[in-house]
Amino acid sequence: MHPLIESLKATLIVSVQAYPGEPLRTPETMAQMSRACELGGAAAIRCQGLADIAAIKGRVEVPVIGLWKDGHEGVYITPTLRHARACVAAGADIVAVDATDRPRPDGKTLEDTVRPLQEEGVLLMADCMTIEDISRARGLGFDLVSTTLSHNKPAIETSLDEGPDLALLRQAVEEFPDLPVVCEGHVHTPQDARAALDAGAWAVVVGTAITHPTSLTSWFKAALDE
Incomplete structure (x- = not known):
């Protein structure tokens, strides 16, 4: 196991992202927020977009998990080899990739996408929806x-509440005890x-509950409006 992956065991990873059109959506703001999270104990930062990756990498000392969201439906989290290589060039220590079996925009398979990256020494994180995705990612050497x-599964396939998918986490940890599974x-x-x-998570990623004030404010307002 790579030392960087080992270093993330039992730690908090904070996802620092802002949605399009939001006032916080500037690389400098995301870098400042990432530094604040680092001071609070975050062991790594997960972020999206080349400008944000570069800005955050220049501000924090902890590892940066980078991704590039392109679009809003289907496979849009680092969907192609080009996107992944750009994340590496921007400074990502680990690149997160959609690891589902859905069609990719360039027509390539997941294996076609990850093999060249692995040959180039890139550390990869598989963003999964199902236990089948996790099994596939394990087989490909993520x-x-x-x-x-996991919360993107069709409603007919899941009975998830608003909390994390602990059922999928436990199943993955039980079936693949040698695999670092992040919640x-x-x-x-x-x-x-x-x-x-x-429940066995290698590490835990928290995003909205730490770094998205619009959502946090709406949660409090909703409670008062009930």
């Missing part, structure tokens, strides 16, 4: 897998994060 996309998605409280770690 360094980390994550439950990032990401809907980790909204410290208790959620602790539960994920107790």
Whole structure:
């Protein structure tokens, strides 16, 4: 196992991202927020977009997990080899890639996408939706897998509440005990994060609950409006 992957065991990774059109969506703001998270104990920063990756990499000392979102539907998280190489060039220490079996915009398979990166020594994180995705990613030699996309499954296939997908996490940890499985998605409280770690997560990614003030404000407002 690569030392960087080993260093993330039992740690908090913070996802620092802003959506298009939001006032915080500038690389400098994302870099400042990342530094603040680092001071709070984040062991790594997950971020998206080449400008943000470069700005954050220049501000923090912890590893940067980079991705490039291109589009809004289907495979849009680092969808092609070109996107992944650009993330590396921007400074990403690990590149996160959509690892589902959905069609990719360039027509290539997931294997076609990751093999050249592995040959170039790039560390890869598989953003997964299902246990089948996780199994596939393991077979392809991803360094980390994550439950990032599990809440994107069609409603008919899941009974998830608003918390993290601990069922998928536990299944992955049980079936693939040698695989670092990261819990990401809907980790909204410290208790959620602790539960994920107790369920066997290699690390826990928290985004919205730390770095998205618009959502946080809406949660409090909704509670008062009830």
